[in-house]
Amino acid sequence: MENSATSTPPVPSTSDRILDAAEDIFAEKGYSATSLGDVADRVGIRSPSLYNHFKNKEALYEAVLERLLEDFSAPLVELEGGPLTSERVFRWLETIVRQHHGNPNLARLLQHAALSGGPHTNELIDRLFRPMFESGADKIVGEGITLIENTGLQPWAVMAFNNLVMSYVTMAPMYRDLLGQDPFSEEALENQLKLIKTLLRAVFEYKGDTPL
Amino acid sequence: MENSATSTPPVPSTSDRILDAAEDIFAEKGYSATSLGDVADRVGIRSPSLYNHFKNKEALYEAVLERLLEDFSAPLVELEGGPLTSERVFRWLETIVRQHHGNPNLARLLQHAALSGGPHTNELIDRLFRPMFESGADKIVGEGITLIENTGLQPWAVMAFNNLVMSYVTMAPMYRDLLGQDPFSEEALENQLKLIKTLLRAVFEYKGDTPL
DNA sequence: TTAGGAGGCGCGATTATTCACATTGCCCCT
DNA sequence: AGGGGCAATGTGAATAATCGCGCCTCCTAA
Numbered sequence: 122m123e124n125s126a127t128s129t130p131p132v133p134s135t136s137d138r139i140l141d142a143a144e145d146i147f148a149e150k151g152y153s154a155t156s157l158g159d160v161a162d163r164v165g166i167r168s169p170s171l172y173n174h175f176k177n178k179e180a181l182y183e184a185v186l187e188r189l190l191e192d193f194s195a196p197l198v199e200l201e202g203g204p205l206t207s208e209r210v211f212r213w214l215e216t217i218v219r220q221h222h223g224n225p226n227l228a229r230l231l232q233h234a235a236l237s238g239g240p241h242t243n244e245l246i247d248r249l250f251r252p253m254f255e256s257g258a259d260k261i262v263g264e265g266i267t268l269i270e271n272t273g274l275q276p277w278a279v280m281a282f283n284n285l286v287m288s289y290v291t292m293a294p295m296y297r298d299l300l301g302q303d304p305f306s307e308e309a310l311e312n313q314l315k316l317i318k319t320l321l322r323a324v325f326e327y328k329g330d331t332p333l
Numbered sequence: 334m335e336n337s338a339t340s341t342p343p344v345p346s347t348s349d350r351i352l353d354a355a356e357d358i359f360a361e362k363g364y365s366a367t368s369l370g371d372v373a374d375r376v377g378i379r380s381p382s383l384y385n386h387f388k389n390k391e392a393l394y395e396a397v398l399e400r401l402l403e404d405f406s407a408p409l410v411e412l413e414g415g416p417l418t419s420e421r422v423f424r425w426l427e428t429i430v431r432q433h434h435g436n437p438n439l440a441r442l443l444q445h446a447a448l449s450g451g452p453h454t455n456e457l458i459d460r461l462f463r464p465m466f467e468s469g470a471d472k473i474v475g476e477g478i479t480l481i482e483n484t485g486l487q488p489w490a491v492m493a494f495n496n497l498v499m500s501y502v503t504m505a506p507m508y509r510d511l512l513g514q515d516p517f518s519e520e521a522l523e524n525q526l527k528l529i530k531t532l533l534r535a536v537f538e539y540k541g542d543t544p545l
Numbered sequence: 546t547t548a549g550g551a552g553g554c555g556c557g558a559t560t561a562t563t564c565a566c567a568t569t570g571c572c573c574c575t
Numbered sequence: 576a577g578g579g580g581c582a583a584t585g586t587g588a589a590t591a592a593t594c595g596c597g598c599c600t601c602c603t604a605a
């Protein structure tokens with residue numbers, strides 16, 4: 122029902138255009154503040170017509186989430202498996218930064234969910250972050266890579282770096298205001314990448330001897 | 334009009350109770366998704382009675398913002414002036430962490446504003462962050478304190494550390510889910526403080542020689 | 546000819562806001 | 576002491592806008 126069996130490479134179907142519009146508006150306003158009228162307006166149809174493609178508002182929201190989660194998980198599974206060198210950690214972080222830079226909507230949706238709840242919030246959190254703790258970053262201990270392991274704060278550190286990446290996106294207007302630069306320009310991406318890498322390298326090289 | 338002439342130490346005025354309720358709900362749902370009925374319900378009055386204390390929804394929102402900004406700016410002005418030692422930077426960060434931990438609502442409100450706009454968003458950003466760039470962290474260059482200054486990323490670094498602190502609060506449900514710990518417990522506060530300090534110390538000690 | 550998809554209409558709920566009104570406590574005048 | 580006025584603060588009813596959503600009709604492409 123959502124995807125016709127025919128190939129649809131050039132012209133996006135109405136369902137996809139609804140998904141695109143809904144994704145943007147859900148990400149901006151959150152679930153409850155989003156009106157289906159706004160979504161329909163952006164697509165160029167009337168709001169009752171949405172019900173020809175999605176059962177109701179919540180189903181539309183679910184479809185938006187599903188598509189986003191698929192898009193984001195794809196490039197990360199490639200990085201799973203193999204030895205956990207520090208270079209792998211850098212590539213993993215850089216991939217995440219580039220993904221959120223390319224499409225900020227997932228971070229925004231997750232931030233809305235964390236603030237206000239809404240349907241499927243816990244499921245969203247689980248599907249986005251459990252993999253990080255099970256198959257990837259959790260195993261970083263060993264062969265010299267510690268990520269502040271000696272302080273017993275490792276999962277906290279992983280979440281901190283993720284928050285760093287996502288808050289850059291959810292706080293983009295702030296960066297625009299205070300730094301006077303388009304936060305989604307190529308130049309800003311490079312700056313953000315440089316900062317994250319510098320921080321990560323500082324943490325890797327740091328030996329927490331001096332207790333302040 | 335807001336404060337009766339009598340001393341009001343023990344019993345909060347209705348206006349204050351409205352402000353308390355509105356602050357919580359605005360912080361949770363954002364401006365547009367907040368209904369005055371919900372606010373009135375929490376106070377224990379009917380929504381038309383709100384208009385005896387505030388002109389309209391936007392004025393109530395402004396009052397909430399004003400009170401929050403005052404509460405947060407007070408402890409920080411004490412840290413202004415004087416030599417910019419690294420110890421001062423640590424105290425400044427620790428103060429901010431403790432403030433947001435004690436009342437997460439400002440961070441949540443700011444996050445909603447950054448995501449969805451709403452009234453006075455730009456003014457909010459300015460009043461919260463301009464001081465950091467003018468009187469405090471911007472002058473950190475000198476006397477050995479560099480904060481990754483050699484990479485030309487100093488303002489970015491300042492905002493990154495702030496995002497780190499605020500996203501901990503706006504993402505609190507995530508921490509609760511994934512770490513199985515109340516993110517606002519004393520124990521969690523200590524963990525968060527330790528992590529932030531460790532990161533900051535790593536950055537201070539780091540000399541960006543090796544280019545990855 | 547037939548079925549999918551778009552539009553029109555409208556119901557019921559919720560929202561911010563206004564208004565007329567009741568109640569209360571306080572000041573001041575007698 | 577008593578009472579008239581008055582400001583402050585509460586209420587229910589009413590209004591206009593908006594929302595999600597269901598029903599039904601019409602158009603059009605295969």
